[in-house]
Amino acid sequence: MGNIASANAYTMRAVVITQPGDSSVLKVMDRPTPTFGDDEVLVHVAAAGVNRPDIFQRKGRYPAPKGVPADIPGLEIAGEIVEIGRNVTSWKAGDKVCAIVAGGGYAEYCAVPAGQCLPVPAGLSLVEAASLPETFFTVWSNVFDRGRFVRGESVLVHGGTSGIGVAAIQMINAMGGTVYVTAGTDEKCRYCEALGATHGINYKTESFRDVILKLTNGRGVDIILDMIGGPYTEPNLECLAEEGRLVLINYMKGDETTIHLSHVLRKRLTITGSTLRARSAKFKAAIAEKLRENIWPLLESGTIKPIVYEVFPMDQAPAAHDLMQSSQHMGKIVLQWTVGDGR
Ligand SMILES: NC(=O)c1ccc[n+]([C@@H]2O[C@H](COP(=O)([O-])OP(=O)(O)OC[C@H]3O[C@@H](n4cnc5c(N)ncnc54)[C@H](OP(=O)(O)O)[C@@H]3O)[C@@H](O)[C@H]2O)c1
Numbered sequence: 242m243g244n245i246a247s248a249n250a251y252t253m254r255a256v257v258i259t260q261p262g263d264s265s266v267l268k269v270m271d272r273p274t275p276t277f278g279d280d281e282v283l284v285h286v287a288a289a290g291v292n293r294p295d296i297f298q299r300k301g302r303y304p305a306p307k308g309v310p311a312d313i314p315g316l317e318i319a320g321e322i323v324e325i326g327r328n329v330t331s332w333k334a335g336d337k338v339c340a341i342v343a344g345g346g347y348a349e350y351c352a353v354p355a356g357q358c359l360p361v362p363a364g365l366s367l368v369e370a371a372s373l374p375e376t377f378f379t380v381w382s383n384v385f386d387r388g389r390f391v392r393g394e395s396v397l398v399h400g401g402t403s404g405i406g407v408a409a410i411q412m413i414n415a416m417g418g419t420v421y422v423t424a425g426t427d428e429k430c431r432y433c434e435a436l437g438a439t440h441g442i443n444y445k446t447e448s449f450r451d452v453i454l455k456l457t458n459g460r461g462v463d464i465i466l467d468m469i470g471g472p473y474t475e476p477n478l479e480c481l482a483e484e485g486r487l488v489l490i491n492y493m494k495g496d497e498t499t500i501h502l503s504h505v506l507r508k509r510l511t512i513t514g515s516t517l518r519a520r521s522a523k524f525k526a527a528i529a530e531k532l533r534e535n536i537w538p539l540l541e542s543g544t545i546k547p548i549v550y551e552v553f554p555m556d557q558a559p560a561a562h563d564l565m566q567s568s569q570h571m572g573k574i575v576l577q578w579t580v581g582d583g584r
Contacts, residue, residue, distance in 0.1 A: 255348035256558045256576070258312045261301030264559035264566075272313065275345065277352035280522070282332050283324040284353055288371035288552075289346040290317040291561050291574040292404060293491075294518070298344075299562065305344040306519040315346020315576075316518065318353070319361060319371035329355045337361040339370035341378045341525055343518050347558060347576060356526025359533055362540040369547035372573035376408040377536060378528050379490060379517050384409060384466055385416070385531070387513055388488045392417035394463035397453060397480070399423045399473065401433035401441055402571040405490065407548040409466055410436050415539050421462065423449050425568065432571050436548070450476035461485060461508075471495030478504040478512075489514030548572030554579075 255272040277283045295314040297303035305311045319339040322332050332338065338358040345351050361370040384390050390413065398409045401422025413420045414437035422433045423444040430441025440456055442449045453462055461482035467473060470492025477487050478500055485508060504510060517525070539545040550572040553561040561574050 253349035254555075254578075255310075255313045255345075256315075256555060258299050258314060261299070264299070264562040266299065267314075267558045267562065269556045269558075272310075272348065274350045275310075275348075275352040277324060277326055278354075279326040279328045280355055281326045281352045282322045282329055282338075282355050282358060284318060284320045284338060284340065284351050284358075285323045286318045286320040286346065286349055286351050286578065287367040288319050288575050288577045289315045289348075289555075290372045290375055290404070291558075291565055291576060292316050292375045293565065295347075296562055296565060309342075309344035310348075311344075313345045313348050315342065315344065315348065315351075317341055317371060317374040318346045318351050319367040320351075322358075323350075326355070331355055332358060337367065337370075339367075339374050341374040341517075341529075347555065349578060354522035354526065356522060356529055359529055359537065362537055364541060364543070365547060368552055368575050368577055369549055372404070372547045372549050372575050373408075373540070375517075376404045376573070377412070377532055378525065379405060380409045380412050380466070381528050381532055381536070382517055383488045383490055383515060384413060384464060386528075387515055388464045388466070388486045390416065390418060390464055395419040395421065395457065395482075396464040396466060397421045397423070397449070397462045397477075398438075398466045399444075399449075399469050401438060402429045403468070404573045405466070405468065406433065407436060407572045410438050411545045412536060414438075415544055416535070421453060421456065429571060448476070450480045453480040457482070464488060466490065468492075469494050471498050474498045475500050478510060481508060481510055483508045484510075486511045486513065490516070549575055551575075552577050 252271045253274045257270045322336045340353040340358040400406045401424045420438045422438045423442045433441040442452045461480045468491040471494035550570040552575045555576045
């Protein structure tokens with residue numbers, strides 16, 4: 242275990258969930274600077290991405306895993322390493338990194354297992370880098386590993402303009418797939434098409450099942466990445482191709498539903514899903530390696546872009562959460578400690 246050696250740094254500011262509730266429960270408070278383990282680094286955080294799970298945590302519906310600050314949200318950060326644990330050889334103080342964390346990201350300092358850090362891609366700001374880890378790790382894990390995507394396959398991504406969606410569209414496209422998305426307005430659909438989706442389906446005015454079957458001449462898609470669950474499950478199964486995979490990353494419209502199991506047998510479907518947050522540091526480090534090899538060069542060449550919709554100062558975390566809950570955003574929302582710094 243280590244403690245930060247820098248002067249005046251034994252306490253830090255953090256955005257704290259003072260009690261379960263609406264966004265007004267988020268307050269900037271003083272907290273002890275985290276200690277860090279032998280395999281961890283301590284990052285001075287410049288910016289932290291906002292993710293939908295942060296809102297579920299704030300409402301008391303998504304508790305932090307053991308060993309993670311229970312009342313400081315934040316699943317992804319970017320900043321500068323200030324201290325390293327005694328077993329860490331891959332990083333040094335002064336390195337600029339972004340990282341996926343299991344919580345505690347809305348803080349001035351965050352302790353991170355070294356393997357969960359990635360370099361800030363050349364040419365990107367710390368704000369842009371902070372918008373990447375949670376969604377890129379989740380999409381890689383669920384579409385490419387769990388969903389067994391191979392070049393040439395087609396994927397339906399629900400919530401195309403979500404943080405997850407804008408990462409998925411670009412990653413699948415870049416890896417040689419065809420992407421269809423759902424979104425709640427025509428404008429959002431066109432936005433996704435400009436980003437690389439073959440077709441955006443306005444789920445408020447069209448049946449995504451009918452559109453997918455029409456666009457694929459009745460075949461269906463190979464993979465569906467779904468965060469909606471509930472009533473989407475049966476139409477999801479109906480518009481999957483033979484050997485198709487339904488990968489659930491949430492069930493925002495309910496975790497109970499009725500389906501016809503005959504789809505699964507007739508088309509030899511796989512229904513799977515996962516949550517990344519509580520997985521081990523080793524599991525996340527393995528994803529980091531794959532992202533570094535396959536996706537980071539595409540971020541550095543500009544083939545894949547960070548999509549930052551709006552940046553808020555850290556003390557305006559309540560406004561950032563309100564924007565996410567309004568679903569007006571397209572892409573990522575990021576919190577920054579010092580506005581104008583690290584962009
Ligand atoms: N399992 C994991 O490891 C993991 C990790 C990270 C995130 N997640 C989940 O992934 C989801 C997205 O997270 P995020 O941070 O990217 O959130 P986000 O940016 O707030 O996105 C949520 C999206 O849901 C869309 N949506 C709502 N109702 C819909 C419907 N009926 N059909 C299609 N789209 C609908 C909204 O778009 P419209 O305005 O167009 O409706 C919005 O774009 C969340 O549910 C989150 O919990 C899971």
